Structure formats: C-alpha cells, structure tokens
Amino acid sequence: MSIVTEFNDYRERMNEKIMAADNKVIKRFFNLDTNTYQAGAIDVKTKEMLGLACSMVLRCDDCIKYHLGKCHEEGLTDEEIYEVFAIANLIGGSIVIPHFRRAVEYWEALKEEAVTAAPPHAHDA
Numbered sequence: 001m002s003i004v005t006e007f008n009d010y011r012e013r014m015n016e017k018i019m020a021a022d023n024k025v026i027k028r029f030f031n032l033d034t035n036t037y038q039a040g041a042i043d044v045k046t047k048e049m050l051g052l053a054c055s056m057v058l059r060c061d062d063c064i065k066y067h068l069g070k071c072h073e074e075g076l077t078d079e080e081i082y083e084v085f086a087i088a089n090l091i092g093g094s095i096v097i098p099h100f101r102r103a104v105e106y107w108e109a110l111k112e113e114a115v116t117a118a119p120p121h122a123h124d125a
Contacts (some may be wrong), residue, residue: 004109006066035072045074049084056088056096066102072110081107092093 012054026104037047040084048070055063071081089096 002109002113004069004113007062007106010070011062011066028065042058045071045076048074049076052081052084053088053091056085058097059091059096059099061093061099061102064099065106066081068103068106068110072107072114 015030019030037044037051042050048067052064052067052071055067068081071084076084085100090102
C-alpha cells in the first residue's frame with residue numbers, strides 16, 4: 001500500500017469514527033476548517049499553498065500530507081510546490097528540513113499515483 005493510500009484511508013476511517021461521536025463542537029470545528037478552504041476572496045489554490053506553508057512551519061506531517069494532496073488536486077507544478085517549500089523553510093528555519101524531506105517524498109508519491117491511475121491512451125492499447 002502506498003503512503004498516499006495509507007494516509008488517506010487512515011484519515012477517512014478516523015474522521016468517520018470522530019463524526020460518529022456526534023459532538024457538536026467537534027463537528028462545528030471541522031466545518032469551520034472545510035469552509036475556510038473554499039473559494040472566496042482568495043482562490044482555493046492559494047489557500048492550499050498557505051495551508052501547506054503554515055503546516056510545514058508548524059511541523060505537522062499529517063497536515064502537510066493533507067495540503068500536499070489538495071495542492072496536487074489544484075494542479076500545482078513542481079516549480080510552484082518548491083516555492084512554497086522555500087517559503088516554509090525560510091520562515092520556519094532549519095527545524096523544518098526533516099518535514100520538508102517527508103513532504104518531497106509524499107509529493108513524489110502523489111505524482112506517481114496520478115501516473116499509475118491515469119487511464120492508458122487510446123494509442124497505447
């Protein structure tokens with residue numbers, strides 16, 4: 001199982017368990033997070049880049065993986081993602097470097113999964 005699939009499966013499974021507890025405050029907090037990252041005065045792509053940079057500075061590997069996945073869905077290029085990495089490392093300092101390494105590993109896994117999940121071209125069949 002890939003690190004991307006493992007992370008997403010775990011996150012989904014645990015979120016279902018958390019939501020099943022039916023705690024009003026937790027549900028509202030999760031909803032606030034969801035609504036914050038929707039398009040508004042700032043587009044979704046920019047919000048996800050901000051979320052990624054902040055997550056790296058705060059050194060939250062799960063948050064980094066989540067925002068990398070969202071950045072990938074938003075179509076960020078390697079050049080764009082590495083500029084976000086540069087900002088996070090500059091702001092966070094050298095303590096961010098181990099998280100940066102894991103972020104690069106996860107970004108590469110996201111790209112690899114996208115390639116292997118892509119349907120073959122008609123001329124490839």
